[in-house]
Amino acid sequence: EDQVTQSPEALRLQEGESSSLNCSYTVSGLRGLFWYRQDPGKGPEFLFTLYSAGEEKEKERLKATLTKKESFLHITAPKPEDSATYLCAVRGETSGSRLTFGEGTQLTVNP
Amino acid sequence: GAGVSQSPRYKVAKRGQDVALRCDPISGHVSLFWYQQALGQGPEFLTYFQNEAQLDKSGLPSDRFFAERPEGSVSTLKIQRTQQEDSAVYLCASTRLVVLTDTQYFGPGTRLTVL
Numbered sequence: 001e002d003q004v005t006q007s008p009e010a011l012r013l014q015e016g017e018s019s020s021l022n023c024s025y026t027v028s029g030l031r032g033l034f035w036y037r038q039d040p041g042k043g044p045e046f047l048f049t050l051y052s053a054g055e056e057k058e059k060e061r062l063k064a065t066l067t068k069k070e071s072f073l074h075i076t077a078p079k080p081e082d083s084a085t086y087l088c089a090v091r092g093e094t095s096g097s098r099l100t101f102g103e104g105t106q107l108t109v110n111p
Numbered sequence: 112g113a114g115v116s117q118s119p120r121y122k123v124a125k126r127g128q129d130v131a132l133r134c135d136p137i138s139g140h141v142s143l144f145w146y147q148q149a150l151g152q153g154p155e156f157l158t159y160f161q162n163e164a165q166l167d168k169s170g171l172p173s174d175r176f177f178a179e180r181p182e183g184s185v186s187t188l189k190i191q192r193t194q195q196e197d198s199a200v201y202l203c204a205s206t207r208l209v210v211l212t213d214t215q216y217f218g219p220g221t222r223l224t225v226l
Contacts (some may be wrong), residue, residue, distance in 0.1 A: 004153075036217075043115070043217035044154070045201050087153055097144070097167045099215065101153030 002027045002092050006102035013078055013109050021073040021086055021105045029093030033071050035064050036087040038104070044087055047073075078109045115218035117203050121199055123224045124193045132188045132221045134203030140216075143186050145178055146202040148220070154202055160186060161209055193225045 003026040013019055025033065032051055036044035048057045050066040057064050061082065063074040073086055085106045089099040116135045124130050136143050140180050146154035147170075155169040162183035171178070175194075180186040190197055200222050204215040 034215075041219070043204075043219045046214050046216060049214060089153070096169070097142075097159035098170065099144075099154075099157035101155070103151070103153050 002090055002095055002100040004088055004090055004100055004102035006086075006088055006105050008105060009103070010106045011108070013075075013107070015079055015109055015111050016077045018074070018076045018078070020075070021107070023071040023073070023088030023102055024069060025088070025090045026073070027047075027090045027092035027095070027100075031091045031093055032097070033066055034089040034091075034099065035071070035073055036089065038085045038087055047086075075107070080109045080111050083107055083109045114190050115203055115205055115216055116130060117201075117218040119221060120219065121222050121224075121226065124212075125226055126195060128193050129189065129191045130193055130223065132201050132223070133188045133192075134188070134205075134218060136184065136186070136203070136205030137207070137216060139182075140205035140207050141183075142206040142213070143180060144204040144206075144215060145186070145188050147172075148200040148202055152198075157188070157201075159214065190223075195225050198223055198225045 005024045007022045035047040038044045048064040053068045053077045055066050059074050065072045085104040089101040118133045135169040144159050145157040148154040158178045159167040160180040175191045179187045200221045204217045205215040
């Protein structure tokens with residue numbers, strides 16, 4: 001059974017204070033690790049897909065990295081508009097069609 | 112349309128009532144997924160359609176939950192005899208391709224509250 005654990009549950013940063021969110025996973029044959037952002041009252045918004053260890057992707061102030069056991073979402077010089085819940089999800093070779101999500105990290109960036 | 116749309120956005124039901132939740136996927140998207148998201152939790156998979164065929168319904172929590180996509184576009188999730196534990200946000204997602212690694216695009220969700 002695929003498992004995803006995200007840490008920390010909540011993170012408060014000052015504007016400009018860089019940090020990282022962690023996603024630890026257990027999956028049989030990774031077929032994709034996905035990062036989403038979710039704002040209150042909205043559906044998850046796609047950020048990145050990573051497929052293999054060593055892969056990195058960047059978008060504005062966000063950078064996602066992947067190892068065989070975990071993924072990090074690095075946030076550089078965050079702004080208040082980066083405040084959201086960040087969700088990590090995996091699909092493995094035995095997962096069929098389903099994504100397995102973690103519980104998310106709630107990020108608050110104070111001005 | 113520009114994105115996945117869902118209706119209603121909010122639904123309040125009395126325990127024991129039946130409800131129907133609608134999902135309009137992005138035009139031309141082949142695959143459609145339903146997820147259930149409890150407060151403070153990540154989404155949990157319910158079911159998956161490829162066109163009109165329901166290929167995976169292993170996440171449906173009980174036989175009170177039923178989903179359909181008769182013409183391969185709009186989908187409806189029906190919950191019969193609602194219970195308080197059914198209170199959650201129900202999310203719909205669609206993908207352009209059949210390939211299961213394709214990006215899932217989510218709608219805004221329907222927040223169901225069962226009193």
